[in-house]
Amino acid sequence: MKSPFLQSVCEFMYSRHYSKRTVDTYIYWIKMFIIYNNKKHPADMGDKEVELFLTYLANERKLAVKSQATALNAVVFLYRQYIKKPLGESLSFNRSKVSPKLPVVLTKDETIRLFQHLPPNLSLPIKLMYGSGLRVTEMLRLRVQDIDFDYYAVFVWQGKGNKNRKVTLAKELVPLIRNQISIVDKYFEKDISNPSFSGVWLPNALAKKYPAASKQLGWQFLFPSSKLSVDPSSSLIRRHHIDETTIRRAIKRAAREAQISKAVSCHTLRHSFATHLLEAGADIRTVQEQLGHSDIRTTQIYTHVLNNGASGVISPLSRLL
Numbered sequence: 001m002k003s004p005f006l007q008s009v010c011e012f013m014y015s016r017h018y019s020k021r022t023v024d025t026y027i028y029w030i031k032m033f034i035i036y037n038n039k040k041h042p043a044d045m046g047d048k049e050v051e052l053f054l055t056y057l058a059n060e061r062k063l064a065v066k067s068q069a070t071a072l073n074a075v076v077f078l079y080r081q082y083i084k085k086p087l088g089e090s091l092s093f094n095r096s097k098v099s100p101k102l103p104v105v106l107t108k109d110e111t112i113r114l115f116q117h118l119p120p121n122l123s124l125p126i127k128l129m130y131g132s133g134l135r136v137t138e139m140l141r142l143r144v145q146d147i148d149f150d151y152y153a154v155f156v157w158q159g160k161g162n163k164n165r166k167v168t169l170a171k172e173l174v175p176l177i178r179n180q181i182s183i184v185d186k187y188f189e190k191d192i193s194n195p196s197f198s199g200v201w202l203p204n205a206l207a208k209k210y211p212a213a214s215k216q217l218g219w220q221f222l223f224p225s226s227k228l229s230v231d232p233s234s235s236l237i238r239r240h241h242i243d244e245t246t247i248r249r250a251i252k253r254a255a256r257e258a259q260i261s262k263a264v265s266c267h268t269l270r271h272s273f274a275t276h277l278l279e280a281g282a283d284i285r286t287v288q289e290q291l292g293h294s295d296i297r298t299t300q301i302y303t304h305v306l307n308n309g310a311s312g313v314i315s316p317l318s319r320l321l
Contacts, residue, residue, distance in 0.1 A: 014233035029074035054093040103271035117254040131170040133273035136266040145218035198236035
């Protein structure tokens with residue numbers, strides 16, 4: 001990061017225990033805000049410049065509602081927390097009205113083909129995303145102790161909206177997960193013998209409550225990186241989980257090699273999980289609980305890709321012919 005100002009904001013966020021994902025996202029939007037205003041320093045700007053920037057995102061960039069909201073949150077954070085010059089309570093700007101897209105869902109045959117083209121070392125985490133309906137970040141943040149082999153379940157802690165939930169675990173993945181834990185154990189034994197190793201990263205509250213947890217096997221990431229790295233928030237040596245980009249690229253490549261023409265992403269596996277559950281006769285409330293949706297209307301979007309949606313309507317042309 002070349003800008004001393006952005007680097008300072010970055011360090012400020014890490015010192016307050018913001019996650020790397022949040023830091024990267026906020027820095028992206030703050031940088032775009034500065035560039036949009038011809039690299040004028042944010043301290044010399046205010047409500048007017050923010051309003052014009054947010055309107056630009058809606059009118060010119062055609063940003064989705066959630067993306068514009070994230071940009072707003074980033075700029076509000078910048079002024080309220082860092083610059084200490086809060087923005088006005090009633091900003092006036094054009095809000096994004098882009099309609100949400102229907103979810104991209106794989107057929108069961110496409111799902112099988114996708115799995116057949118996954119690299120062996122990333123097959124398990126990607127299958128787990130589909131098999132348990134996990135978001136990519138939820139899968140990456142899993143710890144060894146989050147797997148319940150007795151009840152075939154996975155514990156998801158502080159998912160989207162800081163909600164906790166318990167989701168299903170495909171029995172077929174159990175041997176693979178046990179093998180994965182043995183791999184984690186080997187890394188762990190090596191790390192513990194390294195005097196520079198400071199233990200796995202833990203949220204600040206947990207780190208204070210359980211000071212010894214960072215050097216216990218159960219708290220290690222289920223899918224660890226192959227290399228130790230420096231924790232940007234503390235400069236300590238830790239073993240983090242595998243990178244999200246690695247998973248995204250593997251899925252894109254597998255979809256291409258499987259000749260699947262749909263726009264396949266990590267979230268496509270979660271969409272497919274929900275749709276395939278409903279196809280198999282699962283109650284929509286059950287699917288809602290598995291996905292962790294607060295509002296059942298969010299879950300109901302998956303009914304649009306089932307036979308009781310548009311594809312279940314017989315065209316009048318078919319009746320004529």
